[in-house]
Amino acid sequence: MPRSNHYTGVADDSGARVVPSVQAGVLLVNLGTPTAPTARAVRPYLAEFLGDPRVIDYPRWLWWLILHGVILRVRPRRSAHAYARIWDERGSPLRYRSETLAAGLQAELDRQQPGTLRVALAMRYGEPSVTHAIGQLQRDGVRRLLVLPLYPQYSATSTGSVIDAVANAFKRLRWPPELRFINDYHDDPGHIEALAAGIERWWAAHGRGEKLLLSFHGIPERYVRLGDPYADQCRRTAQLLRERLQLGEHEMVVSFQSRVGRERWLEPYTDATVRRLAADGVRTLDVACPGFAVDCLETLEEIAMQNRDFFTAAGGEALRYIPALNDSTDQVASLAALVRRHLGGWPEAAG
Numbered sequence: 001m002p003r004s005n006h007y008t009g010v011a012d013d014s015g016a017r018v019v020p021s022v023q024a025g026v027l028l029v030n031l032g033t034p035t036a037p038t039a040r041a042v043r044p045y046l047a048e049f050l051g052d053p054r055v056i057d058y059p060r061w062l063w064w065l066i067l068h069g070v071i072l073r074v075r076p077r078r079s080a081h082a083y084a085r086i087w088d089e090r091g092s093p094l095r096y097r098s099e100t101l102a103a104g105l106q107a108e109l110d111r112q113q114p115g116t117l118r119v120a121l122a123m124r125y126g127e128p129s130v131t132h133a134i135g136q137l138q139r140d141g142v143r144r145l146l147v148l149p150l151y152p153q154y155s156a157t158s159t160g161s162v163i164d165a166v167a168n169a170f171k172r173l174r175w176p177p178e179l180r181f182i183n184d185y186h187d188d189p190g191h192i193e194a195l196a197a198g199i200e201r202w203w204a205a206h207g208r209g210e211k212l213l214l215s216f217h218g219i220p221e222r223y224v225r226l227g228d229p230y231a232d233q234c235r236r237t238a239q240l241l242r243e244r245l246q247l248g249e250h251e252m253v254v255s256f257q258s259r260v261g262r263e264r265w266l267e268p269y270t271d272a273t274v275r276r277l278a279a280d281g282v283r284t285l286d287v288a289c290p291g292f293a294v295d296c297l298e299t300l301e302e303i304a305m306q307n308r309d310f311f312t313a314a315g316g317e318a319l320r321y322i323p324a325l326n327d328s329t330d331q332v333a334s335l336a337a338l339v340r341r342h343l344g345g346w347p348e349a350a351g
């Protein structure tokens with residue numbers, strides 16, 4: 001049995017160095033999710049998430065007092081209630097759908113070129129941590145690492161925070177692997193094609209609503225003014241998708257969801273938009289969320305339940321949520337092509 005540790009690399013039982021067949025690793029990173037839909041399990045998850053200065057950049061001591069003194073006394077119970085609505089026998093959708101996507105990507109890369117690329121999954125908050133996953137890849141013999149955060153659009157609050165986590169993990173390694181990072185894939189033609197094909201397939205099965213709303217996760221508007229490219233990348237994804245679907249300007253609407261706190265976030269807000277569309281006479285509204293690689297609380301509860309209720313309460317008949325790409329062959333194929341392209345120049349790129 002080969003044995004290894006972070007510092008010595010890989011050795012066999014006689015101490016001789018062995019060259020493992022797997023040399024490159026692909027680390028998928030998603031946000032993370034609580035371990036159970038209970039206030040007790042949600043609290044440490046929110047503490048880690050909302051304590052990240054990339055997510056909330058207020059002065060540390062002031063924010064620590066507000067977070068621990070106020071927010072973590074109230075929000076865990078509310079969030080747990082929302083999580084309970086989407087939790088099923090497999091657990092948190094974000095977790096198990098990220099896992100099946102990672103398994104699908106591994107199978108596809110193996111099919112193209114057996115045994116040369118190792119896919120692992122990490123969560124930015126909670127488990128398995130980025131540090132744990134990188135340590136495991138290194139023990140498996142990985143000497144070149146490609147990191148792919150499952151966020152098509154770059155934001156300092158999401159992708160930037162994954163960069164921090166990888167940097168922190170590398171600080172603990174005596175001999176870190178060579179590193180590459182996919183910062184975003186918001187305009188990748190394969191990704192746009194996968195999104196369009198997913199929406200078209202859903203329309204073929206369910207018919208087409210009167211309008212298509214694309215809802216992206218929001219961030220504070222101030223972050224964009226400070227240089228975060230997120231809003232531009234969301235709008236670019238939306239424009240490319242509209243062109244590919246051959247929709248007129250008025251057939252598609254873009255909005256931003258999930259505002260937290262008192263600051264202005266990116267507008268228009270999704271909840272106000274669905275109410276306005278209902279008031280304007282739209283009866284069937286289709287909603288897709290191209291910023292989420294897999295379905296999670298934000299799509300299954302906030303869009304498909306909360307915003308559906310806002311829409312019908314305002315006079316609409318049906319808000320129909322079009323699922324994320326999840327582990328579909330379209331998404332697996334587009335991510336596999338993206339990975340292959342970013343491996344360019346490494347021996348594992350062939351295949």
Ligand SMILES: C=CC1=C(C)c2cc3[nH]c(cc4nc(cc5[nH]c(cc1n2)c(C)c5CCC(=O)O)C(CCC(=O)O)=C4C)c(C)c3C=C
Nearest residue numbers: 031032033034055079094155157158217219260296297298
């Ligand atoms: C308060 C600040 C927040 C910022 C900024 C933010 C940006 C951001 N988030 C995602 C993706 C996801 N967020 C999810 C849940 C979630 N997000 C926030 C807050 C901010 N997000 C909170 C407090 C929560 C927890 C739930 C709640 O209490 O409302 C999730 C879902 C996780 C799951 O378990 O299913 C995702 C995914 C992105 C992409 C992003 C910036 C672009």
Ligand SMILES: [Fe+2]
Nearest residue numbers: 031217258298
């Ligand atoms: Fe979020």
Ligand SMILES: [Fe+2]
Nearest residue numbers: 257258298302
């Ligand atoms: Fe939300």
